Amino acid sequence: xxxxxxxxxxxDRAKRSPTLLNCIKAFVTGGLICVLxxxxxxxxxxxxxxxxxxxxxxxxSLVVLAGLLTGIGVFDVIAKQAGAGTLVPxxxxxxxxxxxxxxxxxxxxxxxVGAKMFVIAGPxxxxxxxxxxxxxxxxxxxxxxxxxx
Amino acid sequence: MRxxxxxxxxxxxxxxxxxxxxxxxxxxxxxxxxxxxPDEYFGxxxxxxxxxxxxxxxxxxxxxxxxxxxxDIDLSCGGDLLNQCVATSFVLKNCDLPxxxxxxxxxxxxxxLIIGAVFKSSNFAKRVLxxxxxxxxxxxxQYRFPLEYGGQRTxxxxxxxxGCGAILLGDSExxxxxxxxxxxxxxxxxxxxDVNNMGAAMAEAAVDTVIRxxxxxxxxxxxxxxxxxxxxxxxxxxxACELFKRKKFELFGKYTDCGMLIYDLEKQDVHAGGSGxxxxxxxxAGYFYDKLIRGEAKEILLIGTGALLNxxxxxxxxxxxxxxxxxxLSAR
Amino acid sequence: MEFLDWVKVFAVGGAFCVIAQILIDKTxxxxxxxxxxxxxxxVILTAVGLYQPIVDFAMAGATVPLTGFGYLLATxxxxxxxxxxxxxxxxxGLEATAAGITAxxxxxxxxxxxxxxxxK
Numbered sequence: 392x393x394x395x396x397x398x399x400x401x402x403d404r405a406k407r408s409p410t411l412l413n414c415i416k417a418f419v420t421g422g423l424i425c426v427l428x429x430x431x432x433x434x435x436x437x438x439x440x441x442x443x444x445x446x447x448x449x450x451x452s453l454v455v456l457a458g459l460l461t462g463i464g465v466f467d468v469i470a471k472q473a474g475a476g477t478l479v480p481x482x483x484x485x486x487x488x489x490x491x492x493x494x495x496x497x498x499x500x501x502x503x504v505g506a507k508m509f510v511i512a513g514p515x516x517x518x519x520x521x522x523x524x525x526x527x528x529x530x531x532x533x534x535x536x537x538x539x540x
Numbered sequence: 541m542r543x544x545x546x547x548x549x550x551x552x553x554x555x556x557x558x559x560x561x562x563x564x565x566x567x568x569x570x571x572x573x574x575x576x577x578p579d580e581y582f583g584x585x586x587x588x589x590x591x592x593x594x595x596x597x598x599x600x601x602x603x604x605x606x607x608x609x610x611x612d613i614d615l616s617c618g619g620d621l622l623n624q625c626v627a628t629s630f631v632l633k634n635c636d637l638p639x640x641x642x643x644x645x646x647x648x649x650x651x652x653l654i655i656g657a658v659f660k661s662s663n664f665a666k667r668v669l670x671x672x673x674x675x676x677x678x679x680x681x682q683y684r685f686p687l688e689y690g691g692q693r694t695x696x697x698x699x700x701x702x703g704c705g706a707i708l709l710g711d712s713e714x715x716x717x718x719x720x721x722x723x724x725x726x727x728x729x730x731x732x733x734d735v736n737n738m739g740a741a742m743a744e745a746a747v748d749t750v751i752r753x754x755x756x757x758x759x760x761x762x763x764x765x766x767x768x769x770x771x772x773x774x775x776x777x778x779x780a781c782e783l784f785k786r787k788k789f790e791l792f793g794k795y796t797d798c799g800m801l802i803y804d805l806e807k808q809d810v811h812a813g814g815s816g817x818x819x820x821x822x823x824x825a826g827y828f829y830d831k832l833i834r835g836e837a838k839e840i841l842l843i844g845t846g847a848l849l850n851x852x853x854x855x856x857x858x859x860x861x862x863x864x865x866x867x868x869l870s871a872r
Numbered sequence: 873m874e875f876l877d878w879v880k881v882f883a884v885g886g887a888f889c890v891i892a893q894i895l896i897d898k899t900x901x902x903x904x905x906x907x908x909x910x911x912x913x914x915v916i917l918t919a920v921g922l923y924q925p926i927v928d929f930a931m932a933g934a935t936v937p938l939t940g941f942g943y944l945l946a947t948x949x950x951x952x953x954x955x956x957x958x959x960x961x962x963x964x965g966l967e968a969t970a971a972g973i974t975a976x977x978x979x980x981x982x983x984x985x986x987x988x989x990x991x992k
Contacts, residue, residue: 392744394731394859401732401740401779406695406812410897413692417893418886421937425885426878429932433873446935447971453936454975461688462987470690475892477690478903479910480885480936481972486690487907488976492984494686497586504984508977511689511904515938516973519911520965523945526919527961531953562991580991587989677991687989691903692896734900 413474420469420476428453428480450481457482461489487512544756546654546722548661552715553869554708556825557601559594561676561702563810564822567803572826573703574601580677580702591620591627591675591704598671598704599631606708610637613708614665617641617655619648620673620817621700622682627673637669646771647725648672649705649821650844650865654722656709657867666710673704674816683735683851697736698773698815701802705821707829717832721868723753727848729861735854739776739799739812742845745862746772747783749843753866754789762792765837766828769864770820770845771799773812798823798842820844824869832871840869877931884930888937907938914942944968 392400431452435445457477460466466486470477477483491510495503509516533539557574565576575597582593595618603609616635619642620627632639644651649672656668677687679700685691709719728745746769754761761767772780777797784791798820799813824842831837845864854860892906901909917923923943926934934940948968952960966973 394729397730397740397744398732400782401737404778404782405737405740405775408692408694408897410894413897414890414893417889421889422882422886422933425930425933425936426882428885428936429873429878429881432932449932450936450972451975454972455979458976458979458983461690462983464688464987464990464992467688467690468992471692473690474692475889475896475906476886478906479889479892479938481938481941483690483903483907484938484941484972485976485980486688487904488980489983490686490688490690492980493688493987494681494989496984496988497588504981508980508984511685512907512976514904514908515911515941518908519915519942519945519969522912522915522942523949523965524961526915526946527949527953527964528958530919530950531958531961534953677989681989687991694900736900 416472417474417476420473421479424453424477424480424482453481454485457485458489461486462493484512484515544723544752546658546724548657548719548721550711551657551660551709551719552711553717553719553829554667554710554712554715555602555606556705556707556829557598557605558703558705558822558826559598559601560822563676563699563808564701564703564802566808569802569823569827572830573822574598587675587678587681588622588626591622591673591678592630594675594702595620595627595631595671595673595704598673598706599669602669602706602708608667610635613637613667613669615640615656615659616669616671617652618669618671619643619652621645621679627675627678628671644844644863644865645846645848646674646815646817646819647844647846647863647865648817649824650770650842650867653707653709653719653867654724654865657719657722660709660711668709669706670709671704671706672817672821674700674702674818676700676702679816693811694736695811696734696739696775697811698738698771698799698813699803699810700816701814701819701822703818703822705818705825707825716871717829718870718872719867720870721757723749723866725749725863725865727861727863729859731859733857733859735849735860737775738815738847738860739773740779741847741860742772742862742864743776743779743783745864746776746843746845747780747787749864749866750841751787751789753841761790761794764794764839764841766796766831767791767794767841767843768801768823768828769797769843771813771815772797772845773799773815774805775812801827828869832869835871838871842867842869880930881933884926884933885936888939910938911942911945914939915946918943918946941969941972
């Protein structure tokens with residue numbers, strides 16, 4: 392049997408993830424996390440913060456909350472059900488930073504916590520920053536050329 | 541032509557021991573463990589130390605059950621899944637015991653039995669300690685994600701068994717189980733790249749070894765009470781059944797898999813079943829050995845299966861080759 | 873905020889997650905790859921002017937998902953380039969996202985101090 396035939400044989404019979412159910416769970420949890428983010432923004436505004444500051448505080452709150460839930464071992468239990476529902480919101484980024492930091496504490500604060508903190512989430516920063524810098528340069532020349540702004 | 545089957549002389553199992561974790565205590569084979577530790581840290585502060593502690597306990601259990609001391613043993617051989625096999629080698633730090641470290645991925649228990657049996661059979665050693673282990677948490681940390689990371693597993697993925705099985709080879713009058721024959725596996729690459737479907741990566745290797753055995757042996761699969769692969773899980777088991785069927789090879793309903801025996805796949809959250817060196821190690825040292833000494837089974841074939849990969853080869857999108865070693869255990 | 877606004881937040885935020893879920897289940901893309909794609913997608917959609925309308929429509933429903941992180945990077949870099957010229961291309965992105973990243977780093981460290989890895 393060739394690798395191709397074997398791959399077909401294994402793929403044909405492999406049990407699939409229940410996508411529809413997963414999508415419903417992801418939709419509900421993801422939606423609720425965004426509603427929580429919005430509610431916090433409204434709350435901070437009510438408390439007197441500016442619109443911009445409220446948004447920033449809301450983001451920080453979600454990051455802190457997701458990190459805390461990760462620390463007490465609740466986040467991964469929720470995420471097992473929610474899937475992309477907890478992964479895609481900023482909560483997923485926070486979890487991806489906190490989880491390896493906690494797990495690798497046994498290798499010390501430098502080689503463990505410090506070095507491993509971005510082992511999962513690092514690429515997000517790398518490619519996000521890179522993309523923004525590329526866009527910034529393009530935007531600069533578009534402005535100079537009078538094509539944007 | 542190559543002789544596929546190794547025939548051993550006077551290699552018997554003097555005693556066995558096995559230690560498991562919490563999930564194993566909730567599985568159908570819990571009665572066959574010497575000890576089930578609810579604390580996954582085994583009283584230690586890191587996962588790596590926990591696995592070594594688990595192995596230390598298994599070895600100590602074995603020695604006390606056999607009423608022996610380290611000095612009564614000539615050789616030890618074993619392995620685990622951690623980088624450089626530290627969980628196994630660190631156990632023997634202060635034990636005054638010659639040691640051979642083995643890596644056969646999840647086939648290590650079968651591999652250590654073969655090496656041990658060769659030493660015993662050729663009289664280079666009178667007593668050999670064979671053991672293998674895996675720990676869910678240390679394996680997750682090394683091969684997958686931190687425990688606190690929120691992710692979903694696919695249905696074909698398997699759950700690493702927290703367990704250590706230890707088997708003492710020797711030959712006293714009292715021994716009831718013989719390690720009779722073995723087939724050393726070949727590396728078989730099925731081209732599988734999905735780390736979440738190890739069963740598929742290993743099924744062809746297992747089938748190859750079984751067919752090599754029966755091609756040379758004059759026994760029929762019907763002569764065996766149990767023919768068990770190490771940790772193909774439900775996915776790999778069903779694939780192997782399909783492969784046997786295509787080769788028109790009849791197994792008379794004797795075929796099963798340790799990864800399916802150790803957990804209740806319906807009730808426990810283990811997806812396609814158990815995996816890891818500890819899986820076939822504890823099922824063999826606990827359940828199979830018990831069946832053989834009670835006379836509930838007379839002939840058992842264990843086919844330890846190992847998927848050979850490391851995290852870098854996976855990121856390089858290299859396929860996952862596999863190896864499967866066969867060991868025949870007979871009651872006398 | 874009226875009830876309908878909350879529905880918008882919920883539905884759009886949920887929809888971003890559903891797309892990712894389908895990608896995970898059907899293509900075996902890992903979580904890290906999804907996150908990276910979402911951030912880059914956010915930058916690109918903002919650059920071509922498609923993301924601002926989604927933000928205006930769904931608010932947190934568009935800013936909380938990781939595409940919103942990309943949106944923040946892109947709008948940050950735009951502002952900085954307008955204010956400071958080419959150097960803004962270097963400083964703008966991380967300046968705008970500094971709060972989220974710094975919170976994740978600092979609290980990640982604090983949680984690591986306080987908690988220990990455990991099995992559920």
